[in-house]
Amino acid sequence: xxxxxxxxxxxxxxxxxxxxxxxxxxxxxxxxxxxxxxxxxxxxxxxxxxxxxxxxxxxxxxxxxxxxxxxxxxxxxxxxxxxxxxxxxxxxxxxxxxxxxxxxxxxxxxxxxxxxxxxxxxxxxxxxxxxxxxxxxxxxxxxxxxxxxxxxxxxxxxxxxxxxxxxxxxxxxxxxxxxxxxxxxxxxxxxxxxxxxxxxxxxxxxxxxxxxxxxxxxxxxxxxxxxxxxxxxxxxxxxxxxxxxxxxxxxxxxxxxxxxxxxxxxxxxxxxxxxxxxxxxxxxxxxxxxxxxxxxxxxxxxxxxxxxxxxxxxxxx
Numbered sequence: 001x002x003x004x005x006x007x008x009x010x011x012x013x014x015x016x017x018x019x020x021x022x023x024x025x026x027x028x029x030x031x032x033x034x035x036x037x038x039x040x041x042x043x044x045x046x047x048x049x050x051x052x053x054x055x056x057x058x059x060x061x062x063x064x065x066x067x068x069x070x071x072x073x074x075x076x077x078x079x080x081x082x083x084x085x086x087x088x089x090x091x092x093x094x095x096x097x098x099x100x101x102x103x104x105x106x107x108x109x110x111x112x113x114x115x116x117x118x119x120x121x122x123x124x125x126x127x128x129x130x131x132x133x134x135x136x137x138x139x140x141x142x143x144x145x146x147x148x149x150x151x152x153x154x155x156x157x158x159x160x161x162x163x164x165x166x167x168x169x170x171x172x173x174x175x176x177x178x179x180x181x182x183x184x185x186x187x188x189x190x191x192x193x194x195x196x197x198x199x200x201x202x203x204x205x206x207x208x209x210x211x212x213x214x215x216x217x218x219x220x221x222x223x224x225x226x227x228x229x230x231x232x233x234x235x236x237x238x239x240x241x242x243x244x245x246x247x248x249x250x251x252x253x254x255x256x257x258x259x260x261x262x263x264x265x266x267x268x269x270x271x272x273x274x275x276x277x278x279x280x281x282x283x284x285x286x287x288x289x290x291x292x293x294x295x296x297x298x299x300x301x302x303x304x305x306x307x308x309x310x311x312x313x314x315x316x317x
Contacts, residue, residue: 001021015040015306016036019040027050029054031055033055041067042066047253051072058081068092068136071095082105091112096118105126106213107126107132107133110132116138119141122166129150129151150172151172163186167193175197179205196216218241222245222249243264259281
């Protein structure tokens with residue numbers, strides 16, 4: 001037996017029951033009731049795919065250090081613990097997902113993972129800087145939320161295959177200038193970081209679909225985004241964004257626009273043709289009479305506390 005995939009089934013039992021299946025190269029037990037210690041798999045040297053996320057398995061990550069053929073490791077939301085240095089010898093790694101585990105150690109343990117495409121170490125005790133990942137030129141997905149990881153965002157500029165960057169609540173610094181080279185980037189979340197500078201580079205990332213930049217140190221005006229046809233959700237709240245908000249700042253296919261807690265201004269009727277089904281705009285400097293289109297919106301409009309909100313088909317003052 002070389003392939004065993006029982007993911008998302010009602011299968012249960014201890015992982016040690018698989019010790020005799022030494023020819024396994026693909027093991028899928030995600031989202032099951034399986035339990036036990038991953039050390040029971042330490043002799044399965046032919047494993048290429050190990051998927052046991054969202055189970056009750058535990059054990060030290062060091063149990064995988066001798067499985068040099070491993071390319072895909074999915075152990076997020078488990079009881080696995082240990083130091084990230086245990087994967088330093090896994091040179092074939094393509095995907096490493098260890099979020100919401102007790103993994104610790106330095107991000108530098110991945111500096112030789114040149115084939116790495118998917119990385120998720122969110123909500124772990126991993127530390128270090130994103131500089132350690134510059135050798136992973138094939139990386140497409142980088143998830144490092146709520147970890148003690150820092151570094152300047154400029155080091156991401158050569159990583160042109162990136163499609164998703166989520167560095168929420170980390171210690172990264174720098175500006176958005178790195179976006180000029182990331183033409184494939186679709187999802188960006190740098191909320192609760194010390195990112196500074198201007199929003200202008202967003203206009204260069206033509207593949208963007210979602211942008212989340214809450215609680216940063218960005219203090220510019222809104223850039224021209226009307227040419228970004230793929231951009232559907234923009235969340236740039238609780239910053240120091242100023243200037244006027246006009247049609248050129250709003251993408252044509254927008255579904256959600258959340259800009260609360262800034263210093264933006266405009267006459268409210270100027271937003272009449274905004275395509276967004278949800279506007280969240282309190283805490284800005286909008287002026288002018290309440291436009292008649294407020295009562296025609298189908299979803300949600302939030303302008304300012306005590307002014308008006310539109311929800312459930314009714315207008316609330």
